[in-house]
Amino acid sequence: EAGVAQSPRYKIIEKRQSVAFWCNPISGHATLYWYQQILGQGPKLLIQFQNNGVVDDSQLPKDRFSAERLKGVDSTLKIQPAKLEDSAVYLCASSLIPGGQFFGPGTRLTVL
Amino acid sequence: KNEVEQSPQNLTAQEGEFITINCSYSVGISALHWLQQHPGGGIVSLFMLSSGKKKHGRLIATINIQEKHSSLHITASHPRDSAVYICAGYGGATNKLIFGTGTLLAVQP
Numbered sequence: 695e696a697g698v699a700q701s702p703r704y705k706i707i708e709k710r711q712s713v714a715f716w717c718n719p720i721s722g723h724a725t726l727y728w729y730q731q732i733l734g735q736g737p738k739l740l741i742q743f744q745n746n747g748v749v750d751d752s753q754l755p756k757d758r759f760s761a762e763r764l765k766g767v768d769s770t771l772k773i774q775p776a777k778l779e780d781s782a783v784y785l786c787a788s789s790l791i792p793g794g795q796f797f798g799p800g801t802r803l804t805v806l
Numbered sequence: 807k808n809e810v811e812q813s814p815q816n817l818t819a820q821e822g823e824f825i826t827i828n829c830s831y832s833v834g835i836s837a838l839h840w841l842q843q844h845p846g847g848g849i850v851s852l853f854m855l856s857s858g859k860k861k862h863g864r865l866i867a868t869i870n871i872q873e874k875h876s877s878l879h880i881t882a883s884h885p886r887d888s889a890v891y892i893c894a895g896y897g898g899a900t901n902k903l904i905f906g907t908g909t910l911l912a913v914q915p
Contacts, residue, residue: 700848736892736905737849750902785849793837793896795903799848 696720698798700786706804712774715801719767719788725749727795728761728771729785737785743769773803781805809833810895812906819913825880827909829893832874839903840867840878841892849892852878883913 699718707713719726724745729737740759742749745766754761758777763769773780783802787795810831819825829838840852853860853867855876860867864883869876880887893906 736908737903739902742902783846783848787849792901793839793903794854795839795896796851797841797849802846 698786698788698796700784700798700801702801703799704802704804706806707776708806709778710775712772713776713803714770714772715784715786715803717769717771717786717798719769719786720790720796723788723790723796724766725789725792726763726769727785727787727789728769729787731783731785731800733782740771776803776805778805808907810893810904810906812891812893812909814909815907816910817912819883819911821884821913821915823883823913825883825887825911825913827878827891827893827911829876829878829906830874831876831893831895831904833895833897833904835895835897835904837896838869838876839892839894839896840876841894843890843892843908845889852891880911885913885915888912 701716726743728740731737740754741751741761743763746763761771781804783800785800786798789795813828837856839854842850842852855869864881866879890908890910892908894903
């Protein structure tokens with residue numbers, strides 16, 4: 695079974711630029727999560743989708759971050775404009791059953 | 807106090823040693839994950855437990871629901887086991903994954 699796919703794996707941008715990350719969940723997984731993991735900290739949930747609807751985006755900085763999951767499959771997470779403090783690993787995860795999350799390899803973002 | 811606590815925070819072992827990482831939680835959970843993260847890398851799910859014990863290769867995970875405690879054991883440790891190991895409980899009041907602080911394991915040859 696293919697795992698959660700993410701791209702790109704690495705991205706370096708300058709502050710105030712825009713960036714987008716892509717996630718393809720495991721086939722059939724209705725729930726998709728985006729996490730932000732700052733170096734030395736645990737992952738922080740940014741947004742949770744159930745199919746193409748948002749379940750929880752309470753910790754998403756909506757002034758600069760946006761996410762969508764068209765057709766309830768792939769998802770994109772965008773940052774516009776990026777700040778230095780956005781440097782982190784962005785993890786996508788998907789689940790079929792509550793609690794059973796599988797994580798992707800992550801995208802490491804460096805904002806200069 | 808974190809809802810999910812791990813110990814130790816840092817662990818250095820010699821190749822071949824038996825390793826134990828502990829996780830205690832203070833909230834009600836329906837499942838507990840053990841995750842592995844290599845430096846700069848994504849997270850790999852090792853186990854998801856709701857009771858008892860699971861084994862995969864040299865890795866063993868146990869959970870005691872009554873004591874709200876789980877352990878991850880690595881037998882015959884190898885330098886490639888060096889990584890951060892994270893336990894995460896699913897459930898609590900929010901039905902989200904609650905992550906522990908992680909254990910940084912370094913296995914020296």
